[in-house]
Amino acid sequence: MLIIPVFIVGCSASNAQHVTVLQNAKVWKGSCVVLPCKYTTGTVNTFVWFHNAVYQGNEFQGNIVYHSTNKDQVDELFANRVQYAGKETKDCAIKITNFQKEDEGRYQVRLYGTGFKWMSKNVTIEVSDTGPALEITNPTEIRESNSITLTCSINYYCPMDNIIWIGEVNGTSTPNVKYDLDGTRTSSSFTFSASWKDDKKNITCVIERGDGETGNKTIQLNVKHSPKNVQVLPNNATIKIQKSQPLTLTCSVESSNPPAYQITWYKDESLQNFNRGNEKEYQVTSSGTYLCKAKNTIDETTSKPVEVSVLHAPENVFIKKPDKIVEGMDILLTCSATANPPVFRYVWFKEGNECYNNTNNEFTISKIKENDSGTYTCLARNELNDTVSDEVVLDVTYAPRFPRVVLVLDGKTFDEEDVTLIEGDKVTFQCIVNSSNPDVSKYTFYKNNEEFKKYINRPIEAKDAGQYICEAQNTAGRTKSPGVYVDVHYPPNGVKIYTTSNIVQENQKIKLTCSSKSSKPKISRYEWYKNRVLFRNSTSEFFELWVEWTHTGSYSCKAFNVIGFTESQETKIIVQYAPRNVTLNILPGEHVTEHMDVKMTCTGKGNPDVGYTFYLNDVPLSSGYGFFSLYNVQVKDSGKYSCVAQNDVGPGISNVVYLHVSYSPTSIGKFASMAVFPFIALLIIIFLISNNESADNMGRQAQSMHGSIDQLNYASVKFPPAPAKRQINPPSANILFVFLIFIFLQYENIESSKRTNDESQDEIHYSVITNLKKKSANREYDPEVEYAKLRHS
Incomplete structure (x- = not known):
């Protein structure tokens, strides 16, 4: 069988790409080949295919393979073997049949139109003695129940050839042809629904050529599926055996892809064991419903169940009892056993003595009591034998009995209905129980029906007075005691x-x-x-x-x-009262010289705080704090000083202090300097007019001055004002006397200023010189003379 395939490598364009043909092709001897051809130029009158053409004399020369308008020009080598294969306009394709070795070479098409001629590029065709192989493509994995499509193809196109499918698989086929300038290919699709039974079946693709030659391609189907026809062997609905007889069950699997699968055994729907690989057997030891499951990576399959009945005397005989057995409850005891055939008689024993015989496996003790406690067994009987259960102990529990509240103080116990305690007593509350089964697990004290937690060795408090009960509890229940009233005495709080x-x-x-x-x-x-x-x-x-x-x-x-x-x-009481013991003090003292600084302090005791007001001759000076200062004091500041202390309750009046302010030496000198010149003039006149009288007057004046010089320190001289337009007369002896006295006083004042304050204070005297009346009843006065007298104060 010789099949000549065409392998299309690509397409090339002629001048200006007006003609498009295959670039090359590969065929085999005896086959046919189609050479696709398209043009895009204007109207073409004629196109001619050449074999191995050369350009000579402005024209191409070579074997004419096909002439569209003149078949007589076709070379005899290609006569009757070439046909037009175009299917649409501007299609210049041809088909060459029975291709031979000598047909190898270059093929070109020449287009002739009005006013133009075009020549395509070469189409190189190679002839091979062996044909191309068929190719079958299928999905990477085929699973049962899936729709599968297989494709059989060959890289060439010859309308005379046909592809068919051969095999035991039911399906439909669809031929496909690819014929264009990109290449040619012949294929056929086969579609079927995969079944697990198709696994490992062969399917063949066959190409039937027009010359009678054939080619084929066979594949084996690999259909993935879950385990099939899984069953337990022996496959009997019910199997009866003696317990001493061995029985092995086998899990059988007809087919599985992938072949590796797992076997799982179940008894009464409970998982029994797990085997891998080919371990398919299971040893049966007891009655039950058995089945197996086979599982691979696709899915799992379960077998039908098989009933196995193992005949044996009663086994696993035991008594079921309630978890909690409390006095007064109805208690149900159950005798459980496995037996084949079933148990038909149950006999109950307490302490070895039969107490109940029945076909029922249940035994009820109504309102169980403490004396029902003991050891119980049951006997199970079937047609094969008897079996006695293990012993079961019934322990009848009951709640704590007869609890009571007891108080312990300094080792002494009080359990009366009424107990009197003193606050601070260290008391322990105890709950005493007559009996309990099981032992008491918890004691709870209540005070006035509310839980009371501080009941162990603690100082009693007044708030602890009240009625106390205790509750004893175990797993069977709880019991409360009668009440005990506790009275607590305590000092005032x-x-x-x-x-x-x-x-x-x-x-x-x-x-x-x-x-x-x-x-x-x-x-x-x-x-x-x-x-x-x-x-x-x-x-x-x-x-x-x-x-x-x-x-x-x-x-x-x-x-x-x-x-x-x-x-x-403690709480503080504050008593408010008016100021008392108000005292005024003056520093440096009551007798001061002008220009000194005087500080006055007023003190008194009162509540609330005291304010002070200072007075001079009952005229207020200052209000506020308890001190008052006079800076650069003057003679006019002399007078009667006092202070008043005042608060919200009332006033308090101080003592009265008299302040005496004397002229300073500076003031006296000032006054003397103002009078010295008039007195000198008067002195001259006095000497001229009356020498004797002046002498007498001066003598008396001198005597008077000397007689008081030890005591005189300060003096003031007062003159009456001069009358208007008064004529000045010569001074008399009296005037001279006054002048001398003034001079003497000035001297004495200067001397006394050198003394200390303390010394001057003890010896101060005050004098005033006043004018005398000009007329007197006892004495005649000169109307032209001014008279004066000195008066000590």
Whole structure:
């Protein structure tokens, strides 16, 4: 069989790409070949195919393979073997049949049109003695029930050839031809629904050529499927055996792809074991429904069940009892056993003595009691034999019996219905139980029906008074005791002292109250303290007090009962009163010289804070703090000084201090300098007019001055004002005397200024020179003379 395939490598274009043909092709001897050809130029009148053409004399020369308008020009080598194969306009394809070795070479098509001629590029055709192989393509994996399509193809196209499918698989085939300038290919598709039974079947693709030659390609189907026809052998619906007889079950699998699968055995729908590979057998030891499952990577398949009945006497005989057996309950005992044939008789025993015989495997004890406790067994009987169960112990439990509350204080036990304790006693509450099964697991105390947790060796408190019960609990139940009332005595608590007012004015009345939140027994007396010192006892919780300023202080109280006492915190009472003991002090003293600084201090005691006002001759000077200063004091500042201390309650008046301010030496010198020149003039006149009188007057004046010089320190000279347009007369002896006195005083004043303040204060005298009246009843006065006299003050 010689089949000539055509292998299309590609296409090339002629001048200006007006003609498109295959680039090359490969065929085999005796086959046919189609050479596709398309043109895109204008109207073509004739196209001619050449074999091995050469260009000579402005024209191509060679064997004419096909002439579209003149068949007579076809070379005899190709006569009757070439046909037009075009199917549409501008199609210049041809078909060459019975291709031979000498047909190898170059093929070109020449287009002739109005005003143009075109020549295509070469189509190289090679002839081979062996044909191309058929190719079958199929999916990488075929699974049962899937729709599968197989494709058989060959790389050439000859309309005379045909592809068919041969095999035991039912399906439909569809031929396909690829014929264009990109290449040629002949194929056929075969579609079928895969079955697990198709696994390992062969299917063949056959090409039937027009010359009678054939070619084929065979593949074996690999259909993936789950295990099939899984069954348990022996495949009987029910199998009966004696327990002493061996029985092996086999799990059989007809087909599986992939062949590796797992076997799993089940008994009564419960997984029994797990085997891998070819371990398909299972040893049966008991009755039940058995089946197996075979599983591979595709799926699993379950066999039909097989019933195996193993005949044996009762086995695994045991008694089921309730987890909790409490006195008074109805208790159900069940005798369980496996037997084939089934058990038909159950016999019950307590302590080895038969107590119940019945076909039923249940035994009920109504309202079980403590004396029902003991050891029980049951006997199971079938047609083969009897079997006795293991012993089961029934322990009848009951809740704690007869609990009671007991108090332990200093080793002494109190279990009366009423117990009296004193606050602070260390008490332990105990719950005593007559009996319990099982032992008590928990004790709970209740005070006034609320859980009470602090019941072990603790100081009792007043708030702990109340009725107590205890509850004893075990797994069978809980029981409460009768109530015990505990009364707790305690000293007064919450003792506080209250007053109608913490701030009160003197001579007002206040009420003090010593209050207690509670006391058991009642309070019998009270003690009152001021500044931690006892000042009163009473049986009343309050008393009244007319306050004086000395009552200011911190007050507290103690409340007593037969148990003890409790002291309150202190509360402070403040008594407000008007200033008292108001005192005015002056520094440096009451006698000062002008230009000195004087500081006055006023002090007094009062509540609330005191403000001070200073007075001079009852005229207010300054208000505010308790000090007042006079800087550069003047003679005019002399006078009567006092101060008043004042607060919200009232005033307080100080002592009166008289301040004396004397002229300083500087002032005296100033006055003297103003009068010295007039006196000199007067002195001259006096000497001219009356020498004798002047002498007498001066003598007397001198005597007077010398007589008082030890005591005279300060003096003031006052002259009456001169009358208007008064004529000045010569000074008389009296005027001269006054002048001398003034000079002497100036001297004495200067000398005294050298003394210390203390010395001058002890010896100060004051003098005033006043003018005398010009007329007197006893004496005649010269109307032209001014008279004066010196008066000490």
